[in-house]
Amino acid sequence: MINLYELDRAGFESLLKEWGQPAFRANQVWEWVFTKRAQSFDEMTNLPKALRERLTAETRLGVLEVAAEQSSKDGTVKRLYKLADGQLIESVLMPYDDDRRTACISTQAGCAMGCVFCATGQMGFARHLTAAEIFEQAMRYSRLLESEGDRLSNIVLMGMGEPFHNYDATVAAIRRLMDELGIGARHITVSTVGLVPQIKRFADEGLQVRLAISLHAATDEERSALLPVNKRWPLAELIAACHEYIKKTGRRVTFEWTAIAGQNDTLEQAHALGNLLRGMLCHVNIIPLNPTGGYGGDPAAFDRINRFVATLTEYGVQATVRVRRGIDIAAGCGQLKSTVLRPEKIPVVE
Numbered sequence: 001m002i003n004l005y006e007l008d009r010a011g012f013e014s015l016l017k018e019w020g021q022p023a024f025r026a027n028q029v030w031e032w033v034f035t036k037r038a039q040s041f042d043e044m045t046n047l048p049k050a051l052r053e054r055l056t057a058e059t060r061l062g063v064l065e066v067a068a069e070q071s072s073k074d075g076t077v078k079r080l081y082k083l084a085d086g087q088l089i090e091s092v093l094m095p096y097d098d099d100r101r102t103a104c105i106s107t108q109a110g111c112a113m114g115c116v117f118c119a120t121g122q123m124g125f126a127r128h129l130t131a132a133e134i135f136e137q138a139m140r141y142s143r144l145l146e147s148e149g150d151r152l153s154n155i156v157l158m159g160m161g162e163p164f165h166n167y168d169a170t171v172a173a174i175r176r177l178m179d180e181l182g183i184g185a186r187h188i189t190v191s192t193v194g195l196v197p198q199i200k201r202f203a204d205e206g207l208q209v210r211l212a213i214s215l216h217a218a219t220d221e222e223r224s225a226l227l228p229v230n231k232r233w234p235l236a237e238l239i240a241a242c243h244e245y246i247k248k249t250g251r252r253v254t255f256e257w258t259a260i261a262g263q264n265d266t267l268e269q270a271h272a273l274g275n276l277l278r279g280m281l282c283h284v285n286i287i288p289l290n291p292t293g294g295y296g297g298d299p300a301a302f303d304r305i306n307r308f309v310a311t312l313t314e315y316g317v318q319a320t321v322r323v324r325r326g327i328d329i330a331a332g333c334g335q336l337k338s339t340v341l342r343p344e345k346i347p348v349v350e
């Protein structure tokens with residue numbers, strides 16, 4: 001079966017031409033699939049019945065199957081999706097008190113980066129998602145909100161997986177989120193663990209998308225202990241790539257800092273971070289550690305976080321603390337994993 005979300009305009013045109021349809025049909029079907037976000041072919045009332053039947057028989061509107069759904073006390077919704085090959089991924093919808101409706105979507109089933117405090121990292125890597133699988137997660141929430149007279153306003157690529165490890169599919173998905181879901185580039189954020197070559201590549205894409213970098217420590221020893229990727233691209237190279245990105249794009253970078261008691265909430269780390277980021281067009285986003293099964297650390301206490309933020313201010317570095325969301329349903333940062341698949345069944349290929 002052809003997944004219509006996998007096709008671009010040229011793909012629609014050649015498929016319908018192959019089926020002996022007049023040229024204007026490609027545009028009609030495209031409109032139903034992407035602009036009107038149809039859920040079934042029956043809705044496509046301006047198409048001939050025979051064409052609708054052929055579409056039903058030979059194509060499909062996406063591949064994601066909801067395997068489980070949970071709602072948090074704070075309104076956060078977490079969905080577990082089953083992919084066509086049985087892999088499982090999660091995505092989250094976070095309605096904020098203001099008008100923002102943010103979808104947090106996955107780019108891989110599992111993750112190969114092995115960050116010690118992250119539930120996805122603890123699972124290992126299963127496979128990359130296709131651009132269509134990434135796109136469809138947001139499409140599904142968009143549809144849900146539109147059926148309630150609301151709309152999806154923001155997307156963060158901060159679910160399972162490392163977006164820049166799956167670079168081409170991620171960038172293709174971002175373009176489709178902008179073009180087909182109508183989400184403004186400035187309302188899309190991609191977060192990377194710090195893959196230096198891809199940060200450089202991303203600077204040349206000409207996208208106005210926001211870039212977030214998972215930093216978490218300001219010295220190589222501390223960072224390598226938390227994020228194995230730091231051994232491959234240490235801080236000096238990462239920060240140089242960030243400077244290059246800012247210079248090329250004129251865009252501010254966000255640094256994410258998962259605050260762990262006694263690890264990276266110290267004055268030492270605050271001063272090191274202040275020195276590292278002084279004078280840079282950036283912002284630090286502090287996320288108190290969320291609990292995961294495979295890591296024993298505790299979230300930093302609020303007085304320590306306040307002290308940390310105050311120290312950064314001395315260096316002219318701005319920092320804010322991210323509101324925790326969906327913790328009661330394990331939908332917070334770093335808590336996503338496919339609970340249904342047993343971890344040992346997921347092959348670690350890298």
Ligand code: SAH
Nearest residue numbers: 118158162191192193214256289290333334
């Ligand atoms: N792979 C990408 C994006 C997904 S994770 C990345 O690592 O940047 C989104 C953010 O949540 C990252 O900054 C990540 O380091 C952080 N995170 C991971 N585990 C966490 C946890 N247990 N508590 C809080 N934040 C966590």
Ligand code: SF4
Nearest residue numbers: 111113115118121193
């Ligand atoms: Fe992968 Fe990001 Fe988790 Fe690290 S924090 S293991 S890069 S998803």
